Amino acid sequence: MNAEDFRLDPSVAHLNHGSFGAVPAVVRRRQDEFRAEADRDPDAYHATLGERVAKAREEVAAFLGADPGGLAFVENVTEGVAVALDSVPLAPGDRILVCDHAYGAVGIAARRRAGRAGAEVDTVTLPGRSDGEWSAEDAAAAFLAAVTPRTKVAIFDHVTSSTARLLPVRRLVEGLRALGVVTVVDAAHAPGMLEVDLGAIGADFWTGNLHKWAFAPRPCGVLAVAPAWRARVEPVIASFALEEGFPSSVEFQGTRDHTAWLAAPYGLRVLEELGAAETRERNAALALRGQRIVAEATGLAAWRGDAELSMRVLRLPRGVAVTYDAAEALSNEIFHTCGCRAGVKAWPDAGLLRVSAQVYNRESDFERLAAGLRSIFS
Template identity: 90%
Template sequence: MNADDFRLDPSVAHLNHGSFGVVPAVVRRRQDEFRAEADRDPDGYHATLGERVAEAREEVAAFLGADPGGLAFVDNVTEGVAVALESVPLAPGDRILVCDHAYGAVDIAARRRARRAGAAVDTVTLPGRSDGEWSAQDAAAALLAAVTPRTKVAVFDHITSTTARLLPVRHLVAELRALGVVTVVDAAHAPGMLEVDLGGIGADFWTGNLHKWAFAPRPCGVLAVAPAWRERVEPLIASFYLGEGFPHSVEFQGTRDHTTWLAAPYGLRFLKELGAAETRERNAALALRGQRIVAEATGLPAWRGDAELSMRVLRLPRGVAVTQDAAGALADQIFRTCGCRTAVRPWPDAGLLRVSAQVYTRESDFERLAAGLRDIFS
């Protein structure tokens, strides 16, 4: 497996799979066939679109251990979280709970929903914010301790985006349910990177991207909704399918490009052909080795990670990349210096460098990054 299988630029070391994913060439060809079909006969294509989306949904549901009737395609997790929040009734004085590791767009969505309802957002600071040394149990305890009698919704990650840590979602969902709190899980990185069993998680709302680690074309995500909430789901855009209810009301909006959803099962099949378990194990091990290579060569602190994850984080020097603009500028400088694509994220006192490993990644890519960072910080 190499860059040619993904149509990647072979001159670049692609160490940022976590941000956008990469589409295998075979999956892209299948999507192109769907698009060509829609262009040849738009009426014929749309006449059977509902049935074909349902078939794709069933295959994705089986992959995630979900009920097909409780799963809808969405463009991405940002849309999924917004739909979930709009579907939960809030009153003035109610509280939405988020954590300080939340993805920026998710935090914005929570604050917008709270503002419209006259509610408020409570942000939980997870332990170990300055050094990355925290356990899943400590994180769960901090989130649960922040629940108040007015907490109506808790939004938390399956895998944190900026800090690449795994939260104990099953435990959190069960404990929050006992407290009467609606759960919305941001699982942007979970499908494909982890073996997911949505039936066992049991969240009220769980939303993940298929275009990151499950090899679907962009944009492609799913929103899983518990039975008690399905009749109350409110799509962000009304369409003729509104009266049909979930999932159709969320999925069908006129001439939306549905080809990413139709092609999504081919991404799952690609992963299965590679060997899903073996691929996850290989990627997680390579991400850890890569983190160590960079840390040993540069002296950058390697933040603690989780054995199952294919992303790892290093702490940058104090004062570096503490704003979004500065983080973007450093990512550009890294690319100009050594031709490596990485994720640089702002963080208090010192920014974070996140690296990813996928089947096209090689140990030499991390060595190349380490050499470039030595030049930059020398």
């Protein structure tokens, strides 16, 4: 597949799939059909909408190894984390634990929830912050060591966003459960990029996006909830479905556009037709080669990565992109210099360049980025 198969601009090297994903044209056409159906006869469309969303949910649950009754569609992980945090009782003095690699919106959600309850947010610093050199064992040990008797909830990534590292999710879930801590997993990048078995992970709450690596239209995510918490789930917006309980209470909000959810199984079918395992292996290998191409051409430090992931990170020169505005400015400069889209992430001392690989990418995309970066940093 190439850029045209995703309706992407073929004149641009799209190396930032991890931020927004890309929708195959065949999936977008199916979503357009659902929208047209809703516009032709809204009453008829909504009369069967619940059944059709449930069917789509079952297909997604099977793909993720989840119990369909414990899975709800949400618009994205930001919503999923908000629902999870609102569903866990907190009292003044309680603590929410996050790590310094957490996605910015997740940190905001944790601080807002804590502020409303009179609780506090603790941030654990994972080892290897300056060079990305840490192991799964190091990460798990640091996280578990930060738990206190007042820690009620821990939020951690399946795959870190800015630094593109795989955290030991099962180990953390088991260790935190033994300490009596509720687990919320930010799995924004997991569905599609990784083979996921939610039954084996066993988190209290696990939320992931389907519009990043599983070829669903935007916005489309899921929230998986353990049996003990399902009756206590609090949706962000209360609607007539509140009395039906989870998952309907989270999913249905009157005239919300549900078509991305209905089309999500078609994205999974594209992945299956390509060969899910082969696609993951191909993308991960290309991301590694791309990282090396850029590092060798520019002298940027290539951060350690994980073999399963289709994203890789390079450290920018000292003092570059250390703030959000500076990172955005560099991202725009890269685009105007060489027509490449890449993820520039603000990070202390020196920002990070995150590159993604998807089926529409080729090595020439990374070579083009490398040439542009040489021009910028010269």
